[in-house]
Amino acid sequence: MSKSRAHIWFVSPALFLMFVILLLPILVAFGISFTSFSLGNSGAEFVGWKNYEQIFTRSTYEKMFGATFRYVLTVVPLTVALGLGAALLINSLTRFGDLYKTIYFLPVMSALIAMAIVWEFAFHPTIGIINSTLERGCGTFLENWGWYAQGCEKTFPLWLTNRDYAIWTVSFIGVWQGFGFNMVLYLAGLTGIPKELYAAAEMDGAKSGWERFRLITWPMLGPTTVFVVTISFIRSFQVFDMVEAFYPQGGGPSKSVYVMMFAIYEKGIQQNLMGVGAAITVVFLLFVMFLTVMQRWLVERRTHYV
């Protein structure tokens, strides 16, 4: 080995920046999470695990975890499944594929905060297009459905302000907004499957589309799927702007849409309780870290073929 130290000089700018803008903030947040620090307050006390204790005992945070997991566990499977379905359908088209790609990708490109306003109008209980459309169905066979009949009799749900519906409505918008992104990733994955494999499967006797999907498409998309699922998890853990747009105060009807990112913002910025905010951030980072490690492990263990 030569004694030259040039390599240190080459990597040091990157290492320095990585430390200053990635690692240091995490370490600082980790440190703050054990204090009662708040911005503008010169003195901060060391409070040990108290902030974390709060997170795992108080009912507000129980609601926070409930809303977050409801959102994540609805949005992730649906965006992945719809993304794959749309990609498969578009891939089978000979014409208009690009048109559909654009249509499905539009929500991804648009600013969610602007879209939230549009959806807010659409879901408006009286003038919104959704409830007024539903009302037109009253008096038809649809009334055989109990839920529908009830809606006609009283009112259709206040989608965004009813405690029982709010989180699912928000999840629906999340799915609408997110699956186009997964579709693009899956389309890229599909182009990587050699056409000859399908010819081989056909010769081997795989007659139905389902058999070909099971034999080739799904396993060959394995690496893509691992990536798509991880990205979807991280993106849905990060949901914030929509909640902020719909419910600037307090995270929805009786905190039913009080997702983690919003909680960090509310505690840390709005209420200036930096200690608690930092503690939630650390818990959030742990989730993301766990997902990333899972992804690395899966990629290396199971889905790496060649």
Place this chain on the structure above:
Amino acid sequence: MSNIRLNTITKKFGTTDVLKGVDLDIDDKEFVTLVGPSGCGKSTLLRILAGLEQPDEGQVIIDGKNVTSMRPADRNLSMVFQSYALYPHLTIRQNMMTPLKLRDLSTSQRLPLIGPFLARKEYKELFSQVDRTAKILKITELLDRKPGQLSGGQRQRAALGRAMVRNPLAFLMDEPLSNLDAALRVHMRAELTQLHQRLGATFVYVTHDQAEALTMSDRMAVMMHGKILQYGSPEDIYQNPANVEVAKFIGSPAINILSASVNDYAQICIQNLILDLFAPTQEPNITIGARPEHLTFCDDNPTALTGFVQHIENLGADLYYHVKIKDEQRPLIVRSAAGNGKRHQIDDLVHVKFDLNSTLAFAADGTRLQTHRKLMDELAS
């Protein structure tokens, strides 16, 4: 087992005619090669036979049954692809099991976990079938590996194994050796020929390599521009090509082509040399073809061409001399056994004579002309 007939197959991709009415008859247990330059439609023809492409017109008939509109899966043919197309996520054993499972097991028996439990006897039979095939191909120790862990030659065998395991009516092979290195390719040629004899099955083999076609096949079809130019045994095609394109494509180094003329006595003349060879044609301008082994060096005489040695290719056993003849664009290539007589050096003046029994003549449009050593009576008058 099976004979295969292709009836006036035509196929267009967009506005390009890929196949222009191809007829082909393949007998049972025959090894037939489709050979031609790239883009001649040979692979498309094979894919139509397999059912992976639909012909625009014409029929595919297997054992007297019209299968043109039948799905590939129902034709019971198996195919080895150029890229092998092994399923990369499955082991070789699972790869070889796939065609058996898809054909011989019901949907419920194919279910993961429960399937093998429900149909233990069937699975045992299939596994032993895989083992038997693996033994024939000597790939038993590779069965538990995945394709990514195998070398090119091993993958080739695995792909053959997947094709063989279910006793198909015929094997279709699309340039299966073209991804192997030269030494392995020569070795696999011999192995495939032996396998063909051992299995006694029909093989349809596509290649662009005329050497593969000549060495392996019972009959070969030379294809160009979407047509079969000639179909026959390798010896026949080599010695009696039907036209100048076939003659040029088959044989390495390529046949020497010289422009020639026919004089009033129907004698063939090259430049000012009059050969003792007659062609019954009214056209004055023809071409003649002579393979490198049908040219020999001789002393200066009126029936020999004179030129300079331009380049010498030494292949060990044989030497190929490139002889530049005045007014000819391409040098003549002359084969000479290495231990045979005097060695010429570059720039030597040499005289080349034709083996008139093997010299071929072609009309201006490329079709073959019959040649005679004696002037025929009707032409003499």
